[in-house]
Amino acid sequence: MTFTVQKTKELYLLDTAVENIFIHEFMTAAPGDYVKVYLLSLMYASSGMETDNAGIAKQLSIETEDVLKAWNYWEGLGAVKKRYKDTRDKFHYDIEFLCIKEQLYGKKTKKSNRQESELPKLISDTDLQNLYRSVERIIGRLLGGKEPTEIVSWMSDYGATAETIIYAYSYCVKNKKKDHHRYVSNILKEWTSKQLFEIPQIESHLQEIDERHFLYKRVLKAMGFARNATEEERRIMDTWFDDMQFSIEKVLEACSKTSGISNPNFNYVNQILVNWFTGKSGEQGPGKKSGKKAISIADVHKYYDKIRKEAEDDANERREQIYRNIPKIKEIDEELRLCGMEMSRIMISQSVNKKQLAAKYQNKVDELSTQKMDILKQNGYDASYIETKYKCEICNDTGINDQNERCSCFKETQNEAEIWLNSSTS
Secondary structure: OOOOOOOOOOHHHOOOOOOHHHHHHHHHHOOHHHHHHHHHHHHHHHHOOOOOHHHHHHHHOOOHHHHHHHHHHHHHHOOEEEEEOOOOOOOOEEEEEOOHHHHHHHOOOOOOOOOHHHHHHHOOHHHHHHHHHHHHHHHOOOOOOOHHHHHHHHHHHHOOOHHHHHHHHHHHHHOOOOOOHHHHHHHHHHHHHOOOOOHHHHHHHHHHHOHHHHHHHHHHHHOOOOOOOOHHHHHHHHHHHHHOOOOHHHHHHHHHOOOOOOOOOHHHHHHHHHHHHHOOOOOOOOOOEOOEOOOOHHHHHHHHHHHHHHHHHHHHHHHHHHHHHOHHHHHHHHHHHHHHHHHHHHHOOOOOOHHHHHHHHHHHHHHHHHHHHHHHHHOOOOOOOOOOOOOOOOOOOOOEOOOOOEOOOHHHHHHHHHHHHHHHHO
């Protein structure tokens, strides 16, 4: 006697096994769309079927860009592994679903050699002050509140060096994340979790994940150039992808039209794409609509910059007004800043009673903060009067949340940006 089990070939009648540790440890903290990408793709993997990122995006009604970000996110957590067929092509890869139990418990995680007990050996009081001054020059303002203390905590918690912290601030300012303290913390956590403690390592990592860099390389290769793009060429290509919203395939099609000329150049390709975008060649650009200017992601971020600057300028005006009317508030703010500096100095000291000293300064900070609120109220002001009032409290009008992903306000802001763009150009 033999026994057999009927097997179904219908995909949606099969079962997909999901590790409980994924549900308990990973799923609860992950963005919802990323979980959908993981589960849908796991279903295909379990049944031996194939799909691609564009197909996943279409099924889930999300952008392909979000699918790519999801794979970066899950790979960073050790849930999947990208398998490149060509290491030079960072856009095409297969996904291997890893056994999460093995990743967490099957092997020991390499620990950072920069433990808190070693922190005093890594940086002195003078070095710390130099670090603060360097950061203040980069962000264009004085450090305040808990920022000095948090900077020191990045050294003890993440193992970040002073050079890495300075580089992180420069990177954020360059990418228009100025004054976004949480963003610096997030990228430092990401870099150090990947054992990236040195600047060359970080630069190499950023170059690998910079999709725009590879777009530049593909365009130059299509035009027959074996070199990096110049600053002006990058600016021109950015308008193709951001302002005109052409796909890489469409840009490469334009590049292919240079094959018949002796000296291919960017101006020639640019004119082709401009004609396509404006409809002069009979083709309609991807973002062209009934007289309205196309809205691009770059435009949305310009609008974010606008409303964030307005909020910060408004707060500065209110703060200066308070300083003029109530000079004591300015004195308290300066004392709070100095307390923060002193607390961070104590944290890296080798004093046996540093906890007691830090607690003493924390009490002073609490007293000064209470005194500040009382004075404001006595003079008819709300306690939060001089704070920056961002439109979105989640991302502080940057469009990026704590998970380094698009904020939930992005869609609404995109609609506002379109109205703003078209009203300013009408």
